[in-house]
Amino acid sequence: MAASPENRGWIRRLWSWIWTPAVAFSSGFLIIAGFLAGILFWGGFHWTLELTNTEEFCTSCHTMETNLGEYRETIHYNNHSGVRAICSDCHVPHEWNHKIKAKIMAVKDVYHELAGTISTPEKYEAHRLSMASAVWKKMKASNSRECRNCHNFDYMDFTLQETRAASEHQRAIDNNMTCIDCHQGIAHSLPSDYLETYQKVTEALDSKTPGAAHQQVAENGEQIRSFLTTRTDQ
Amino acid sequence: MLELLGTIGGNALGLPGILGLALGMMTRRLWLGAAMGALIGVIETLLFAGWQIAHVEALELMIAVVVGICAGSLGCLIRRIGATA
Numbered sequence: 001m002a003a004s005p006e007n008r009g010w011i012r013r014l015w016s017w018i019w020t021p022a023v024a025f026s027s028g029f030l031i032i033a034g035f036l037a038g039i040l041f042w043g044g045f046h047w048t049l050e051l052t053n054t055e056e057f058c059t060s061c062h063t064m065e066t067n068l069g070e071y072r073e074t075i076h077y078n079n080h081s082g083v084r085a086i087c088s089d090c091h092v093p094h095e096w097n098h099k100i101k102a103k104i105m106a107v108k109d110v111y112h113e114l115a116g117t118i119s120t121p122e123k124y125e126a127h128r129l130s131m132a133s134a135v136w137k138k139m140k141a142s143n144s145r146e147c148r149n150c151h152n153f154d155y156m157d158f159t160l161q162e163t164r165a166a167s168e169h170q171r172a173i174d175n176n177m178t179c180i181d182c183h184q185g186i187a188h189s190l191p192s193d194y195l196e197t198y199q200k201v202t203e204a205l206d207s208k209t210p211g212a213a214h215q216q217v218a219e220n221g222e223q224i225r226s227f228l229t230t231r232t233d234q
Numbered sequence: 235m236l237e238l239l240g241t242i243g244g245n246a247l248g249l250p251g252i253l254g255l256a257l258g259m260m261t262r263r264l265w266l267g268a269a270m271g272a273l274i275g276v277i278e279t280l281l282f283a284g285w286q287i288a289h290v291e292a293l294e295l296m297i298a299v300v301v302g303i304c305a306g307s308l309g310c311l312i313r314r315i316g317a318t319a
Contacts, residue, residue, distance in 0.1 A: 019315050097248040097282060101240035108236055 049103065053088035061109070063118045070188045083150075090146050090187065091135070098145075129191050136180055136201045144179035151179070241297045249278040250302035258309020267313075271306020275299035 022030060051057060059068045071077055076085040093099050118124045153173055158166035184190060184198060245251055254271035261267050275298035283289035
């Protein structure tokens with residue numbers, strides 16, 4: 001570190017400045033300053049991250065508006081209790097590490113937006129099943145973690161539910177099933193052949209984690225959906 | 235691939251990365267820094283799996299440990315370069 005300062009490039013001077021003990025500042029000053037800088041930085045980081053969780057942000061890409069329209073017809077947009085689930089409630093985890101992971105993986109959204117993968121309604125429909133499968137895969141693997149941020153079997157009063165809902169939910173608990181096994185299409189339209197694809201997705205997951213295998217798909221998906229749709233339309 | 239990058243990022247900005255770095259900065263012994271980082275990796279994975287070994291995914295555990303080791307070693311290097319004592 002004894003080379004004369006004039007000969008060094010600015011990167012090297014910066015480098016040695018960083019690692020030379022501070023003369024003008026006490027340790028306390030540096031610690032407090034670093035602590036404050038840390039708070040400001042982390043607060044800003046977190047705030048920015050939260051901005052990317054708003055409905056406005058998601059739908060700032062016109063490709064996401066198809067889903068917006070479909071979702072606006074459903075109970076999670078308007079309901080009698082006035083609690084709304086927005087895009088990020090179902091699609092972005094709360095837990096820090098899963099959330100960062102989801103945000104990093106979403107960089108591919110930007111790429112596909114630029115590449116125009118789903119830029120027209122026709123392309124969207126052609127691609128819907130594969131996108132839906134990606135979501136199912138995540139939800140199945142996480143035991144529908146995002147749904148369970150709001151709903152929980154433990155909090156459900158089965159005596160207040162429709163008989164069929166209560167008995168199906170009991171069956172779900174007994175068979176270790178998860179929300180998405182029966183409630184596909186809870187917020188968006190489904191292509192007609194979705195059940196086969198869903199089955200494939202879960203089978204692929206099951207073969208990776210043996211022991212979890214069960215017949216884990218609703219036997220009467222169509223009925224559930226038509227029942228729920230008629231109820232929302234009231 | 236995306237899955238992998240995402241997991242690494244989540245760990246780097248999470249406990250293994252940040253606490254690992256901080257713990258690493260507390261020692262000059264590289265192996266100790268790395269070991270503490272690795273331990274944080276294990277703890278974090280267990281924490282998020284609800285302390286149930288059965289729920290731990292091997293790949294996630296591995297990534298968390300590797301990120302922890304890197305962060306712990308980096309912290310240790312920072313200590314070596316940046317502290318006179």
